[in-house]
Amino acid sequence: MSTLDEVREKLAAKQDELKKVFDEAEVTTDSGEKSYDFARVKSLGDNVRGSIAVAEKVKAMDDELNELGEKADKLEAAERAAKGLAEREKVRGRPPMPGGRGNHPSVADRVKSLGEMLAEEKAYSDWIKRGTPGGIDFSYDVLPSDVLAKAMQVETLLTKALMTTAAGYAPESVRLPGFVEATTRPLQLIDIIPMAQTGQAVIKYMEETTRTHGAAETAEGGTYAESTFIFTERSSDVRKITDSVPVTDEQLDDVPMMSGYVNGRLMFGVRQRLDTQVYVGNGTAPNLRGIVNVAGIQTQARGADPVPDAFYKGMTKVRTIGRAVPTHHVMHPEDWQGVRLMRTTDGVYIWGSPSEAGPERMWGLAVVQAEARAAGSGLVGSFQPPWITLFERSGVDIQVGYTGTQFVEGKRTVRADMRAALTLGRPAAFCNVTGL
Structure with a gap:
């Protein structure tokens, strides 16, 4: 995989596979809360059965999702860098900042x-x-x-150090x-958040608020189908x-x-x-x-x-x-804490052992706290x-x-x-x- 679209496509497919596993494992407790019993999972095949084996497989799938997510982040950052380079090329002729020699x-x-x-x-x-x-x-x-x-x-x-003395002769005291x-x-x-420059007091743009495609099969001599597209100015x-x-x-x-x-x-x-x-x-x-x-x-x-x-x-x-x-x-951060501490019914931490930092990612996407x-x-x-x-x-x-x-x-x-x-x-x- 070499393009951002290909990585995102695989990421979406892997997300769906992991979601299917969680759907199979989901159980409702007597108190009405939802939990996970990985012993119920069958979609991973006969070779992966039992809560521990499934939990290990889930962790491997989550690690793969995180790796794909990191690849997508890097490719996206590279594309932003390319766009940024193009923008900087436009302003290479601007006057140098104060202090330039x-x-x-x-x-x-x-x-x-x-x-x-x-x-x-x-x-x-x-x-x-x-x-x-x-x-x-x-x-x-x-x-x-x-x-x-x-x-x-x-x-x-x-920053300057401050020397103070008491009345009379005393050892100097130098502030760190x-x-x-x-x-x-x-x-x-x-x-x-992507950033850009503007010279306006108000940012105005057009949003396509209605997009109705009326394309349809038409008999010979029949009236053409008609689509509707409406734009609204936003600011x-x-x-x-x-x-x-x-x-x-x-x-x-x-x-x-x-x-x-x-x-x-x-x-x-x-x-x-x-x-x-x-x-x-x-x-x-x-x-x-x-x-x-x-x-x-x-x-x-x-x-x-x-x-x-x-x-x-x-x-x-x-x-x-x-x-x-x-x-x-x-x-x-408090909501992410609840996710990071989630465990299976038999006590296995879903987001990794407490001895590990664990990825700040969920479903392959970065989590911003x-x-x-x-x-x-x-x-x-x-x-x-x-x-x-x-x-x-x-x-x-x-x-x-x-x-x-x-x-x-x-x-x-x-x-x-x-x-x-x-x-x-x-x-x-x-x-x-x-x-x-």
Whole structure:
């Protein structure tokens, strides 16, 4: 198998085989819950009988599914890389980013963090020398995705050490470089959503909402059959996401400190909020409309089914109604925990022994653990460019100025913002799984 379509076709066939095994093994307990008795399975042939033998075969089938899923992921990533290369070729002639040397700066010179660009800005250093009168604005011509990626590389070794002494003569105390970050939710979903650039304030596109094929056999001289195709214009507003942090005059003079704040706090804060909005944003201005709140996505209730069965039924809806190939499951970590700990009636862990990490895959598809949505509901969908795209409208803008009484307090506010829009070209390519 060498093409993505061939791998996906085999993956779908193997999913159906494994589903048949689970259907045969499924039993209902006295409490009404569903479980699995693998001794009931006959579809694997006479050579595979008994719960342990069947469980081992099921694990082998699941491992094969995971291997196929990983192949599909790699091939899909390769195709995205090819498309990305084509897009980058279109913008090779754009001006180099600040800090580039000569007419042909290297990649390392061109891609700088916002903190580094701010530190190298002559207007900024001149403003510091003048005593920081009033405010100052900066605007850079950069690709937002480049800057957001650079923002994840938090450099703490350049932060200044602080020496403090008590009254009188005392041994010096040197503060260790850097700092221990407080806990926060990582980025979890936006990495699997295709991204693109836009120069518009509103993303408009046409969706074929009616597709009725009337093709039919016709007698000689008879009236031709007629089909009906209707298009509807859809739109998604570009929304702004912002973050800011107050800093003292001393911190403004401490360039590495400024770089750390811009990269490690403001940029991450903007991306983290975007990660939440694309999943659960309610669409009421100024919010984006997240995937689960887009009209037209499908729903699959778990009911009395085991969680994996509910997600498989969601996959089936994506295939048969959405006419798309499902690529990912999205689940809260607590819901995934319940799946990972599932056991057969005789105590065999379905997703692998506790001594193993176990694959974060289900029915051959990658499982993305996302906490932006409360436990109890999940999502299965086709995260491919024809069906979903996250558009970036403008580069990240950094500004420094006064707010309120900061002038007399010796403070400034550093702020960052970005603008983005999310479009679902085919909502039925996604299915909301509830009741987990």
